[in-house]
Amino acid sequence: MLLLSPPRSALDRRRFLTGAAGMAAVLGATACGGTDDPAPAGGATRTIEGAFGPVEVPVAPQRVVSTDFYTPWALLDVGYTVVGTVQANVGGVLPEYRPAYEAMTRIGTPAEVDLEALAALQPDLVLGTLVPDLPVDLHDRLSAVAPTLLFEAAREPGTWQERAVRAADVIGRGADAEALRAEYEQQAADLGVRYADVLGRTRFALVRGGAQGNALVDLPASWSGVVLEAVGARLxxxxxxxxxxxxxxxxxxxxxxxxxxxxxxxVDTTGEVDDNTQRLLDQPTFQALPAARGGRVFPLPNYYVSHYRQAQAVLDRLDTVLAGL
Structure with missing residues (x-):
């Protein structure tokens, strides 16, 4: 289970109140995209560069559909709810975002988008990511339904920050995302100062089980690796x-x-350990490690960070772990 520390500083209190207000807005969002922004007069558009070149997108899109399961969370971070998205693993969804996710219409998977279901939502913008193994003509088929902006796939998962800000900017909420980025960076910096002594004498490992019956040790550019780096934690x-x-x-x-x-x-956001990772944790060679013998092995929900509120949940978890060292 994810352990959240109570708000301590003025920054923490502001983040708590802002997050609560934001979630109220998200859960109260209407089916027209969860935004109260008025539609631009005359269908105004702007040009944004995507994986397939420049795309004319609405200045204030009202009905956005996402073909990946990263973009919806970045938009929920800034109070905007997409009307449709692809199927996600619920264990990867921030718990407070699950009600909003359950209210979104499913349009298949990233590799198999149900174009009929998508068209029925009457989107004015389709957002997604050009991940590997997508059908070569998917962009053309999506573009026949609505303006479609696909981002290039990230070279490293730890670049989720840029993707989150860019997604918010597309819908006209880039300033909100930048403010959230600053909030996250300040929280990380505060932890680094508060626990400087502990961080100076502690080395961390980020691990998960591999499908090949092995261990995968995640590096600084990984999903949570960049969060630990922001705090000043050493791997x-x-x-x-x-x-x-x-x-x-x-x-x-x-x-x-x-x-x-x-x-x-x-572990996933519900605290469940997958079979591969459990197999790793049960190994005698793992149990023999000093961290295991000393009771310093901790589950990390939100391990696969993909947006700022999720990263802040990881920071909260780190706060709890560091406080006990």
Whole structure:
């Protein structure tokens, strides 16, 4: 279960009140896109560069449909609800966003979009990400329904910050996203100052189980790796300063994590451990690690960070862990 620290500072109180107000707006959003912004006169548009070149998009889109399961959360962060989206794993959805997600119409999966369901929503903009293995003609088929802006796939998952701000900017809420970015960065900086002594003497590992019966040690540019980096947390020698997303280790190689004082492992947002990660945690070589013997192995909900409110949930979890070290 995700443990949230109570608001302590004036910044924390502002974030708590802002988040509560934002969620009230999200849950009260109408089916026309969850925005009270008036439609621009004369159908005004602006040009935004996408993966397939420039796209003319509405200045204030009212009915947005998303073909990925990243964009909806970034837009909920700024109080905007898409009318439709693809099927997501509920265990990856921030718990307070689940009611809003359940109210969205499903339009299939990123690779198999139901164009009939999409068209029935009468979108004025389709937003998505050009992830691998999409049908080569998907952009053309989507564009036949409504203006379609697909972002290039991120080279590294830790670049979720830029994607979140860009998605908000497309719907005219870039300033809100920038304010949220600043709030997140300030919270991270505050944690870094408050726990400077602990961070100076502690090394962390981010781990999950691999499908090949191995361990995946996530690197600084990973989903949560960038959040730890923002706080000033140091990763163990297996990961520190390494490019890429993860380093695979066989179970026999887990001794390479011996210099990690704390291990944070994957769980979903409900606190459930997947089978691969549980297999890793049960290994004698994992149980022999100093962090495991010392009771410093902690589940990390929201491990796969994709938007700012989720990153702030990771910061809250880190606050709880650091306070106990």
């Amino acid at each position: 163990g020698s297996v990961a520190e300063g390494r490019p890429g997303v993860f380093e695979p280790l066989s179970f026999e190689e887990l001794g390479r994590l011996e210099d990690c004082d704390v291990v944070l492992h994957l």
